[in-house]
Amino acid sequence: MFSRLRNDFPILDTRVGESPLSYLDSGATSQKPQCVIDTFTEYYSQRNAAVHRGAHTLAVMATDAFEAGREGVANLVGGTPEQVVWTKNATEALNIVALGIDRASHGFGGEAAKRFGLGPEDSIVVTEMEHHANLVPWQQLAESTGAQLRWIPVTDTGELDLSDLESIVDETTKVFAFTHVSNVLGTINPVQRLVGRARAVDSLVVLDACQSVPHMPVSFVDLDVDFAAFSAHKALGPTGLGSLWGKSDLLNSLPPVLTGGSMITTVTMEESRFMDAPQRFEAGTQPVAEVAAFTTAVNYLAEVGLDKIFDHERQLAAVLLDGIANIPGVTVLGAAEERIGTVAFDVAGVHAHDVGQYLDSQGVAVRVGHHCAQPLHRRFGVTATTRASTYLYNNTEDCEQLLTALAEVRSFFGAE
Amino acid sequence: MFSRLRNDFPILDTRVGESPLSYLDSGATSQKPQCVIDTFTEYYSQRNAAVHRGAHTLAVMATDAFEAGREGVANLVGGTPEQVVWTKNATEALNIVALGIDRASHGFGGEAAKRFGLGPEDSIVVTEMEHHANLVPWQQLAESTGAQLRWIPVTDTGELDLSDLESIVDETTKVFAFTHVSNVLGTINPVQRLVGRARAVDSLVVLDACQSVPHMPVSFVDLDVDFAAFSAHKALGPTGLGSLWGKSDLLNSLPPVLTGGSMITTVTMEESRFMDAPQRFEAGTQPVAEVAAFTTAVNYLAEVGLDKIFDHERQLAAVLLDGIANIPGVTVLGAAEERIGTVAFDVAGVHAHDVGQYLDSQGVAVRVGHHCAQPLHRRFGVTATTRASTYLYNNTEDCEQLLTALAEVRSFFGAE
Amino acid sequence: MSTQMQQLYQQVILDHSRSRIGNADLLGDAATGAHGSSHQINPTCGDEIELETELAGDGGLTVRWSGDGCSISMASASVLSELAGDTTVADMFVIEAKFHELMHSRGTLEGEEEILGDAAAFSGVSKFPARIKCALLSWVAFKDALNQAQTSLEE
Amino acid sequence: MSTQMQQLYQQVILDHSRSRIGNADLLGDAATGAHGSSHQINPTCGDEIELETELAGDGGLTVRWSGDGCSISMASASVLSELAGDTTVADMFVIEAKFHELMHSRGTLEGEEEILGDAAAFSGVSKFPARIKCALLSWVAFKDALNQAQTSLEE
Ligand SMILES: Cc1ncc(COP(=O)(O)O)c(C=O)c1O
Numbered sequence A, B: 001m002f003s004r005l006r007n008d009f010p011i012l013d014t015r016v017g018e019s020p021l022s023y024l025d026s027g028a029t030s031q032k033p034q035c036v037i038d039t040f041t042e043y044y045s046q047r048n049a050a051v052h053r054g055a056h057t058l059a060v061m062a063t064d065a066f067e068a069g070r071e072g073v074a075n076l077v078g079g080t081p082e083q084v085v086w087t088k089n090a091t092e093a094l095n096i097v098a099l100g101i102d103r104a105s106h107g108f109g110g111e112a113a114k115r116f117g118l119g120p121e122d123s124i125v126v127t128e129m130e131h132h133a134n135l136v137p138w139q140q141l142a143e144s145t146g147a148q149l150r151w152i153p154v155t156d157t158g159e160l161d162l163s164d165l166e167s168i169v170d171e172t173t174k175v176f177a178f179t180h181v182s183n184v185l186g187t188i189n190p191v192q193r194l195v196g197r198a199r200a201v202d203s204l205v206v207l208d209a210c211q212s213v214p215h216m217p218v219s220f221v222d223l224d225v226d227f228a229a230f231s232a233h234k235a236l237g238p239t240g241l242g243s244l245w246g247k248s249d250l251l252n253s254l255p256p257v258l259t260g261g262s263m264i265t266t267v268t269m270e271e272s273r274f275m276d277a278p279q280r281f282e283a284g285t286q287p288v289a290e291v292a293a294f295t296t297a298v299n300y301l302a303e304v305g306l307d308k309i310f311d312h313e314r315q316l317a318a319v320l321l322d323g324i325a326n327i328p329g330v331t332v333l334g335a336a337e338e339r340i341g342t343v344a345f346d347v348a349g350v351h352a353h354d355v356g357q358y359l360d361s362q363g364v365a366v367r368v369g370h371h372c373a374q375p376l377h378r379r380f381g382v383t384a385t386t387r388a389s390t391y392l393y394n395n396t397e398d399c400e401q402l403l404t405a406l407a408e409v410r411s412f413f414g415a416e
Numbered sequence C, D: 001m002s003t004q005m006q007q008l009y010q011q012v013i014l015d016h017s018r019s020r021i022g023n024a025d026l027l028g029d030a031a032t033g034a035h036g037s038s039h040q041i042n043p044t045c046g047d048e049i050e051l052e053t054e055l056a057g058d059g060g061l062t063v064r065w066s067g068d069g070c071s072i073s074m075a076s077a078s079v080l081s082e083l084a085g086d087t088t089v090a091d092m093f094v095i096e097a098k099f100h101e102l103m104h105s106r107g108t109l110e111g112e113e114e115i116l117g118d119a120a121a122f123s124g125v126s127k128f129p130a131r132i133k134c135a136l137l138s139w140v141a142f143k144d145a146l147n148q149a150q151t152s153l154e155e
């Protein structure tokens, strides 16, 4: 099945110079199957219109496509369609929560929003392995409200160090934001344990699910998180789309950040009233074609099966990890048992940028740099790493292609 | 030329029931030419990757496409590529300015941002004809800072009533935000005069250019505005994309709102530093395919010529206005001389929703409701109108189809 | 004219939209006894309705409303008021549920006239997703107001 | 191995990236006379450089730097330091402009060795848009630091 579905992705036939393309950068963004690409053509040729505002036939079809997307996502991650808010990317989703709490802390949103209010006596907890998207907004919130920002450190094996969990997440903690899966280490975090602690101290839980939703079965309902964010473009969907998922009562009382058309009930020159979620957070014309395309992607993922995808990628991860272990001078960051097919490594004596350039010359597309996780890199004493990340369309040959090229890197740069 | 280019838009061949489609809802969102649609296929099949973060070949191609888009927009509206910020829609663009000022007023952005600070002694001025996207964010800013919100009223002819301009926009005014063209009345506002007044009192000028950029030649440099917003989807481009244009020194000192990856220089667990514009405002993965598609759209518009598009639509506006004048019981809102092909009207005894439904049954796609301009509708004593809005692909037959159907509406609903 | 349009705008609907039953001055704060009132708005088009219910001791009820909206929303309020005048609270809950079901049937259900009366004429509306909210606006207000009236009865 | 790669990583560059000229302890606040210092960072990959310039009375100048980055950025800083040691401030401005032009040529220019010396070896970099910033990092720092040094001279 997995060897067959590779043919659904036209870009994988690309040749880079004389080599076939081995695309191992899905952690940054995934490639798209033909059916997703075709949805754009179909949408713009047959049913493009502004949604929610019109009685005409095209507008009705566009609205249907737009709302059907929420159902697709609810089937994927649990909950009801009203719990699914469309955003431009996962970053916006996380910011909606952080900035919404900021606004609540400054008196917006009335009585209902008081539950979100933060002050100098409160704390916000994140982890040392967060993507900047799930760190910087919380820093800003801490600065704006005077709340304290704390974090859970990372062990040498690239896992969360939970030895001080009880003192870090304590009675002052009002928000606990952490990633489900590290975008650098591939580590899957013990969400249940973390949520348990949050519940014990009555803290909100915000889950960054960017690297879990595309790669494994995830139910936000079962995980019992309050808010979760992920991006469509990492899950076979288009660029320009992400999603915020939330518990309805929370979504409906969180003050909106972006305001304007299509999220209001009444507007006078003096003041405005806002709709309930999801529209509350969807000001202005929405990425409708993108939602239609993502709906196709979600169906595709469901057909393949996220459990199967997870297993497939575990196998690829094993190939990568075993192979790299045999290459002298290459060290993998982290060694968690529970992981996805994302592997970041350091090559002794060769900077990641040069490693990536060499791999590219051999047709292997990987990411180099800090992967938007500077603090985590600092934790491991490096400024940049090379990261290979798999997805359902990758095969063992892709991994071998990387391993062969990687084995040549140090001699090319005279680092042996 | 205009009769030929109609063939570039595949959706216009749609049939609605037994009628051909007369799409007169471009004020909400425009249809897309085949070349724009094809750009999606081409992008996702040949050069999709995350931008700005990778050394690999696909990432370089994607980055090139992304940055080329800024050049295209700079050619369209003036200024340099760095002045072009990508957003999800025009609403986000306007919010970036309003919320950025909000954050500056609350101490964010350091010394450089002090120039934006607002307080209870200051005023923000808008107009009574604003789209909610250029009203609600300013209401929120007024609430957050204590600044006073004032507005310029609208005359019976649907123009700005400038008789009290000097007392409304006065020495207290720090922000003057207005629309270039009304999305309901079609009125083109005298930007030069308004900017002149703003300059006299040293106020920032924020231009909502959503309804001007797609329909007429516009140079933000010549107009001398400080910030301007418009959306790609109204200008033959894709959904999920808009743009904020700004003067560089202002953009570089305005605090960002959405924070996260790709907009920072250094991040520690404690604090972060932000890049200059445009990246400063582009947190997270961007709508790259959308930018590529919009670049194609911008080239298409430039090839046709915005001056020619403007003239073409003036002719269609005349057909609509003359035709409606002959239909008993139908009243057009506003009567400005300087206008685009956007015409909103009231049908005596028939609610706009019913008018739209009837027109749809005759293949005519129009918008009904308040068009995100409730205060303007209230000003004219109605809650909802029917709006026909043209674009380059419309022809006289589209207008005639509307006029014929419109003449039948009142008898269908027994309102004669 | 398409048959869909004829199904949407049945004569019953057009008639109700013009001679509106229950469309009367509201009592507002002057109301006494078991009553409730609700204001609903359709944000897409700005349609509004303010609707009051009064419960009589015998389980009968009166509906009064004032609103501004399209023929579908106004006709729906009128039909609702007519039905409410002819029946009991218990029956109205049944009718409300049936009507709700009909509206979300996307044209797959026929309106049962024995139960729904003139409201059965709205079956065509369910084929027009954008208009379902119009038809339901007054019913949402009704449910809300009736709940209030019942609560005030229990107190 | 593609020829593009060979052009990018010319032996001169690989050599400079390993034996780095000018890579030395910084004076920091201990610096006296006409001097300047600049810290530059490439946010994409985290590469950094801190570079100091010192102006001698005769128009000669010294460059010292410390940094962490890829072979291109380190080699570029090394080449820059070598050039600066052999020439005058006035000439360095010419070289800087030429190098800038070369980097933005997208492979259309050949590096002029008489002017650019070892920096001519970077001509291959201009075909790799993602690497141009690497090559320019130290030059941006140099321009900034030199401006400061000159300003302090004028004061
Ligand atoms: C005048 C005006 N301003 C703002 C907007 C909002 O643009 P968007 O929906 O792309 O955010 C629109 C269109 O909806 C408009 O016509």
Ligand SMILES: Cc1ncc(COP(=O)(O)O)c(C=O)c1O
Pocket: A027, A028, A089, A090, A091, A092, A131, A133, A134, A179, A181, A182, A183, A208, A210, A211, A230, A231, A242, A372, B261, B283, B284, B285, B286
């Ligand atoms: C763990 C994690 N969080 C957040 C993000 C940000 O997602 P986006 O770029 O879609 O905003 C990413 C990906 O870049 C990620 O991997």
